[in-house]
Amino acid sequence: MSFTLAIVGRPNVGKSTLFNRLVGKKIAIVDDTPGVTRDRREAEGRIADLEFSLIDTAGLEEGEPGSLSDRMRKQTERAVEEADITLMLYDARAGVTPADEHFAKWLRRSNTPVILCANKCEGSAVVDGIYEAYTLGLGEPIGLSAEHGEGLGELYAAIVDALKEKGIDPYEDLEPELVREGQGRDTGPTEGDLEYQYVDVEDDEVIRPLRLAVVGRPNAGKSTLINMLIEDDRMITGPEAGLTRDSIAVDWEWDGLPVKLFDTAGMRKRARVNEKLEKLSVADSLRAIQFAEVVVLLLDAEQGIERQDLKIAELVVNEGRALVIALNKWDVVENRLEATRQLKDTLTRSLPQLKGVQVINFSALTGQGVQRLMPAVAEAYEIWNARIPTAAFNRWLSEILEKHPAPSVNGRRIKIRYGAQIKSRPPTFLLFCNRPDDLPDSYVRYMENELRRAFDLPGVPLRFVMKKGANPYESRRKKR
Secondary structure (H helix, E strand, C coil): CCCEEEEECCCCCCHHHHHHHHHCCCCCCCCCCCCCCCCCEEEEEEECCEEEEEEECCCCCCCCCCCHHHHHHHHHHHHHHHCCEEEEEEECCCCCCHHHHHHHHHHHHCCCCEEEEEECCCCCCCHHHHHHHHHHCCCCCEECECCCCECHHHHHHHHHHHHHHHCCCCCCCCCHHHHHHCCCCCCCCCHHHCCCCEEECCCCEEECCEEEEEEECCCCCHHHHHHHHHCCCCCCCCCCCCCCCCCEEEEEEECCEEEEEEECCCCCCHHHCCCHHHHHHHHHHHHHHHHCCEEEEEEECCCCCCHHHHHHHHHHHHCCCEEEEEEECHHHCCCHHHHHHHHHHHHHHHCHHHCCCCEEECCCCCCCCHHHHHHHHHHHHHHHCCCCCHHHHHHHHHHHHHHCCCCEECCEECCEEEEEEEECCCCEEEEEECCHHHCCHHHHHHHHHHHHHHHCCCCCCCEEEEEECCCCCHHHHHHC
């Protein structure tokens, strides 16, 4: 991509709707509630053969220094500084407001070219709202309907003209024949696919980034942790609970390994989630877990582990993701020995399927101990990808069956004949037995614990699939 666009404007003018339209996917949460977007979000956008980096920003609002509005505005200022072109949206149906005038004055002082976009231009009732925009001093407005995809041709032409004035060739990444045909080259998946690829040019190998999601209850310090890891104030942080609403992806590199970090909204108990916006935020967090490879469950060490934390951990296990548990705010815990003991007892009692999961203590605010997190993540990821040879697995299976045979049910013995690992991520094993539906869960847990001990597989989900083997005497019975 040869250039970057930033979308700015006051709250509820349709910035996230336009962002989703240009990206081609419903990535950003869209709702009628003003101020839904808080952190800036980045993705790859496209209009016809124009491909660019796109930044969605929080609604521009004035606020006291240090307030949430002030922190959101600073994130928007950074987006404008990084962009080659700024798209300022206003609501053509509502007309130009004092807030639009205030921020248009601010944008006129910036060094970034601004394209004024009148959004929500469905129908003829918005003519007055379009003419009012000339008073903003940002040139002729482009009439758009982000929701219906109208006006993108005019926006395309305005972007090309602005780039040429700035000396940027918008087609430098395209093949000449594709430019003549008006078709862009497919650059692969966008951020919404969660499958972004890095290419090692020297070795000509595709290196997929490790997809790491940070989840937890509200105000556990997820955004603070990500800011500390990437050493940048990328996410809005503060004492207010529930600051993060979208799942925001950040590209990062740790010790030569590309990582895509996902900051997620805090997940409260389902009974407490009543508002539509919070439901959308939680759904976005669940989607991040589904597409992650390793999940860091962040706990508030002052509050300890609660039932909601166990629910989140269980969800991660059911999705088959590798899990690392992190205790944040460790610097303010007085009785650390008691806090550690209580956590381990609760995990052993409530989550036996995660026996051996790594627990890391640190302070995301001060950075003390944070350096231990990524080695634990890398180790969990390696175990999550583990492969056990079939011969070694069946030797182990014979040993545990001899040590503790499968129980009899209703007077009939259950025979497990052999098995093999059929996939990793997480490690999954297929077992052939004569009565798969009757094998007790307690015996499956016994095999799981023995497998972890024998092949050093702590802290990741293990799955067993039972299948009934073919009866060698069945053909003889049919002949009779």
